[in-house]
Amino acid sequence: MKTVFDKPHALTDVPFHYCPGCTHGIVHRLVAEVMDELGIEGKTVGVASVGCSVFSYNYFNCDMVQAAHGRAPAVGTGVKRANPDNIVFTYQGDGDLAAIGTAETIHAATRGENITIIFINNAIYGMTGGQMAPTSLVGQITQTTPYGRKIETQGYPIRVCEMLATLEGPSYLERVSVDDVKNIKNAKKAIKKAFEYQIEGKGFNLIEVLSTCPTNWGLSPVEALEWLRNNLMVHYPLGVFKDKGAENNE
Numbered sequence: 001m002k003t004v005f006d007k008p009h010a011l012t013d014v015p016f017h018y019c020p021g022c023t024h025g026i027v028h029r030l031v032a033e034v035m036d037e038l039g040i041e042g043k044t045v046g047v048a049s050v051g052c053s054v055f056s057y058n059y060f061n062c063d064m065v066q067a068a069h070g071r072a073p074a075v076g077t078g079v080k081r082a083n084p085d086n087i088v089f090t091y092q093g094d095g096d097l098a099a100i101g102t103a104e105t106i107h108a109a110t111r112g113e114n115i116t117i118i119f120i121n122n123a124i125y126g127m128t129g130g131q132m133a134p135t136s137l138v139g140q141i142t143q144t145t146p147y148g149r150k151i152e153t154q155g156y157p158i159r160v161c162e163m164l165a166t167l168e169g170p171s172y173l174e175r176v177s178v179d180d181v182k183n184i185k186n187a188k189k190a191i192k193k194a195f196e197y198q199i200e201g202k203g204f205n206l207i208e209v210l211s212t213c214p215t216n217w218g219l220s221p222v223e224a225l226e227w228l229r230n231n232l233m234v235h236y237p238l239g240v241f242k243d244k245g246a247e248n249n250e
């Protein structure tokens with residue numbers, strides 16, 4: 001019988017540990033499909049971060065290293081500089097990238113390091129049980145904001161792509177979502193373009209993926225997708241925030 005749907009080669013056979021309805025798995029698949037299509041599995045090094053996706057080192061078939069919390073862009077920088085022929089990506093949550101790892105993110109971006117960052121924005125700390133993240137929305141109830149995030153005490157949510165777009169270093173910044181088929185297809189296009197930019201030596205690129213955490217949002221998988229659409233996407237508009245490749249072609 002003809003196989004019409006299979007696992008990408010760049011994913012191992014280890015079953016994902018993610019909760020039902022969590023979109024980490026979709027993003028893993030997209031990254032793996034892109035590796036397959038670009039034929040780069042053998043020279044790709046992924047940097048796993050701290051958070052629910054820490055076990056991504058068990059799921060991707062390429063070489064993987066695991067960075068201390070927030071340090072993935074610094075580790076990725078070292079791997080890429082030591083072996084410029086490797087294709088290097090980090091895979092980080094919002095707690096990892098935009099809280100403890102803010103400095104590493106901003107400095108790798110401003111240096112224009114030729115690495116790809118896959119940034120999972122689910123507006124919460126998933127692994128540790130649902131504390132507020134820098135990207136949690138105003139009013140969002142979390143374990144550490146039981147009455148909702150308040151501007152007076154917790155400040156405003158950080159829009160990472162918009163913030164990094166003020167720097168000259170990044171070559172490509174795009175925010176995507178994986179809430180429906182159309183957006184999943186767009187997300188894959190963006191991830192592929194990011195890897196292609198790295199292969200072409202264009203420098204730092206980051207794809208922010210709006211994602212679900214049904215477990216810590218306290219919602220069913222379907223409700224979580226609706227919450228993402230009706231809330232996350234409103235505060236975090238999808239789109240390209242920087243594309244030096246496109247600018248150069250104008």
Ligand SMILES: Cc1ncc(C[n+]2csc(CCOP(=O)(O)OP(=O)(O)O)c2C)c(N)n1
Nearest residue numbers: 050051052069093094095096124125126127
């Ligand atoms: C230095 C250090 N501080 C704190 C922790 C605890 N910790 C583990 S995961 C995590 C947050 C992860 O949240 P996020 O990056 O949003 O990823 P998610 O789990 O939502 O995918 C924290 C604070 C740690 N492991 N190491």
Ligand code: SF4
Nearest residue numbers: 018019022052126213
């Ligand atoms: S806790 Fe949230 S982010 Fe972590 S696996 Fe479960 S749904 Fe996904």
